[in-house]
Amino acid sequence: MIDQVDQRLKAWVGRVVGDMPVSLATPDRSSLEEGVSLYLLELGALPPARTGRRVPLQFSVCYLITVGAQTPERAHHLLGELVFSALEIADFEVELSPVPLELWATLGVPPRPAFRVRVPVRRERAEPNVQRVRFPLVLRSASPEELRGRVVGPGDVPIPGALVELPSLKLGTRTDARGYFHFPLVPPVESLGGLEVRAKGEVLHVGAEALTPNQEPLVIRLPLKEG
Structure with missing residues (x-):
């Protein structure tokens, strides 16, 4: 270089x-x-x-x-x-x-x-190879919902570009400049199996019980190491 x-x-x-x-x-x-x-x-x-x-x-x-x-x-x-x-x-x-x-x-x-x-x-570093499901999803026996949230760090400072994944669905997205993410179509929370957030070398697992589809955006506070 x-x-x-x-x-x-x-x-x-x-x-x-x-x-x-x-x-x-x-x-x-x-x-x-x-x-x-x-x-x-x-x-x-x-x-x-x-x-x-x-x-x-x-x-x-x-x-x-x-x-x-x-x-x-x-x-x-x-x-x-x-x-x-x-x-x-x-x-x-x-x-x-x-x-x-x-x-x-x-x-x-x-x-x-x-x-x-x-x-x-x-x-430049290569983006992770995240498999994404092409919409629309075919959902059976349950009405589709949407999942909205925001990823923040210490002091509730937004974290842009964080990778947010639903491993059970092999579905991923990234946060925007204000830290927001959006999954437009997901099954009920009982079947989501949790959510993973990856940013700045940290990984946070969020259980399905904390997810709130169709309600106020979920705030995910990512604990980042100082320095």
């Missing part, structure tokens, strides 16, 4: 400064004489992405970017063009604070104008 970010940044540099050498290696005196240095400086944490689907895995990568050219004026011009271009890209976090002198000393090169760009790296 990081190698894809490498290629993306190299292509971006090419669009901004044209045909100029681009190095991903540790910057040294020779590599900084002519070309653009994209040095992977560090990895960082990112908060979970907000999405109705299964939360993707993600972190950030931070690159130290500096430019060398035949004249200082040329290097300064190209560096400024890269900064302005990076500021236009939505998922680039540009850091313009001074680079610590200790870093330059570690690299063995004199301090020089540079900036840092932090870019997210994400990996």
Whole structure:
């Protein structure tokens, strides 16, 4: 995944400064004489992405970017063009604070104008393979009912994207942005056999005695681990 970010940044540099050498290696005196240095400086944490689907895995990568050219004026011009271009890209976090002198000393090169760009790296996770019954259901000997509910966490904060299943019917759905779910046609509660809720690594089993079809939405409070 990081190698894809490498290629993306190299292509971006090419669009901004044209045909100029681009190095991903540790910057040294020779590599900084002519070309653009994209040095992977560090990895960082990112908060979970907000999405109705299964939360993707993600972190950030931070690159130290500096430019060398035949004249200082040329290097300064190209560096400024890269900064302005990076500021236009939505998922680039540009850091313009001074680079610590200790870093330059570690690299063995004199301090020089540079900036840092932090870019997210994400990996999507496959949705669980949940078998769903296609409606309308064929129900015998009992009138169909509907089941409505809401999944919340600590403080009754809605949990979107939670997987709600009726295992006895092999039926599943997901909560909407406000935490609500809806099964339009189900048999009487006596035959449902309970309900399961899965979200953020937690699984909660709700017995059939707690289900209330055709009445006020059932509130399911999912105990989530702090931190």
